[in-house]
Amino acid sequence: MTTTKVPDAPIPDKQLLIVDDDRLVLAMVASGLFEAGYKVTTAESAEDAEAWLASGERPDLAILDVRMPGQGGLYLAQRLRELDHIPFMMLSAYSDPDIVEQATSCGALGYAIKPMDIVQLIPAIETALARANEIHDLRETRKHLQAGLDSERDISIAIGITMMQHRLKRNDAFDMLRKTARSRRCKLAALATEVIEAGDKFNFSGH
Secondary structure, eight states, rough: OOEEOOOOOTOOOOOEEOOSOOOOHHHHHOOOOHTTOOOOEEEESSHHHHHHHHTTTTOOOEEEOOOOOSOOOHHHHHHHHHHHOOOOOEESSSSOHHHHHHHHHHHHHHHSSSOOHHHHHHHHHHHHHHHHHHHHHHHHHHHHHHHHHHHHHHHHHHHHHHHHHTTOOOHHHHHHHHHHHHHTTOOOOHHHHHHHHHHHOOOOOTT
């Protein structure tokens, strides 16, 4: 496992993980991408790559050889998906439709055939990186939307509990929750979660 950094590297200045059991191909690709301004880490097997990832390192994009001794690129692709949704593209000496389909199903953002020209590989890498950023943004947006929906649901449930406990109308119950949240200097959603967890034991005496 080797890591190379480029001081004051030109754009894109992204961290790439290249995994290939062919040392000649690995050296050629790493050298070309290094010259293009990328930070490059290389691994000669899926196991070697996993060891590097286990240290907490995360590449902006992994470039994986499909066929390697031991665990192959498709196995590693699945592990990358499970581990922080790390984006990846595949390398192969074979243009096998079945392999391409499997790689796509695993979430590959690109597929390059060896031997490849570095000049042609770079646009594929940039396209994969751009797509990875789009997917990341969509995932974050979905996460925020889900959090908002969860908060609205919890607040609605807490209002219902408050209505039943204190025989209040919905607006009055909401007002009670809001005043209690203000007095405690906490978010309404956090208070709602507390009300739900406490059930009929919740005490509004502090509002």
